[in-house]
Amino acid sequence: MSVHPFIEENQQLIADFSTTQDVPFYAYDIDGLAQHINQLVNDDIKLWFAVKANPLSKIIKTLAGQGMKFDVASSGELDQVLAQGVKSEHILNTGPAKSLAQITHFFEQGVSVFVAESVNQLALINQQAKEFGVVPSILLRVQLRFEQDSDNPLGGNELTPFGLGSDEWKEVDLSHYQHINVVGLHIFQWGNMLEADALIDLWQTMIAPLKSLANALGFELSVLDLGGGLGVPYDGDDRKLDWETLKEALINIKIQAGVDELWLELGRFAVAEYGYYVNRVVDVKNNYQQELLVMQGGINHLLRPAITSQPFPARLLRHSDSPSQLFHVHGPLCTSLDKLGTLALPSDIHADDTLIFSQCGAYGFTESMPFFLCHELPAEVIVSQGTVEVIRPALPAASYLF
Ligand SMILES: Cc1ncc(COP(=O)(O)O)c(C=O)c1O
Structure with a gap:
């Protein structure tokens, strides 16, 4: 597994925060994102952020702060961008x-x-x-x-x-x-x-x-x-x-x-690398000689693998010296489509362990199908300089059921 500086540096912080959460969450490296966008923005090519990739308020503000403009595709995206103080002349439809x-x-x-x-x-x-x-x-x-x-x-x-x-x-x-x-x-x-x-x-x-x-x-x-x-x-x-x-x-x-x-x-080139999805293992089982993980969150929080067959890279949050083996990583929904991938992970993985998926800053939560089976909606948090700030708290099913 390649070294991932953000996870290495924030492993304990994320692990501590995850013990306070009953629900999986998205974590964003907002300082890394600002630095990345700063390197992209230039005088020769005008850059617009495709808001569909990630409409979180703090992401929009961070990009706006670096001189990015905004491509919106719905009234909802427009209102969200305007609410972050972006001027209408910096918006394209x-x-x-x-x-x-x-x-x-x-x-x-x-x-x-x-x-x-x-x-x-x-x-x-x-x-x-x-x-x-x-x-x-x-x-x-x-x-x-x-x-x-x-x-x-x-x-x-x-x-x-x-x-x-x-x-x-x-x-x-x-x-x-x-x-x-x-x-x-x-x-x-x-x-x-x-x-x-x-x-x-x-x-x-x-x-x-x-x-x-x-x-x-x-x-x-x-x-x-x-x-x-x-x-x-x-x-x-x-x-x-x-x-x-x-x-x-x-x-x-x-x-x-x-x-x-x-x-x-x-879209993804701007933000994907700066988002992570932190998800808990609910069950581990061997079935027909293959290892399966059942996770707390699946395509209800992170749909993309099911529609593209491309898993997000994942690793165990805690340190393990155990050799890697392949696990079929499934979510909580009653469909075999709810699969986050077949991923190489340490063989000593167990229930209550935490996995951290990377490249999740784009096409993550808002592309997903959160209502099926009435699970909770994940939180979205910013990790910056040793602190975790909750931007969008996790919400129970009661928040969206009528
Ligand atoms: C019109 C338009 N522009 C830009 C994008 C962003 O694409 P990408 O994430 O590949 O950069 C999309 C994504 O669907 C789009 O529909």
């Missing part, structure tokens, strides 16, 4: 389901940058722009098809609801939308990319068709938004993207595309 009510709410709150994902969205935004007497900046979200195909969570070459193909956009006469200012294009089809060369290749391949689309539509391409997709390694993977390499490539792409601004909306 993406997402395939923009109802009239949602668009109106965004205008009421002063948001003026939208990614339009359909012709209907363009029409609704144009209509509300007239109503509110403002001229929002619009990026059209484009889906391209590439020779290289892959099985990818964001769809890759698959038909998805995210944006429209070039041919479909080319049918649109932008002169019919007089109340908006179309400034750029948005494209994002591949998630969790871990090979810098492949990612840079994809970005490069997009430039020519996107420039040609802007040309055909008759607007000046001044903003290019390449979305997210920068990956982080999950269990069994040791690849890691180097930001400086990507940044250099992005600066070249900005020049080649001839745009004034290049944007990225980072």
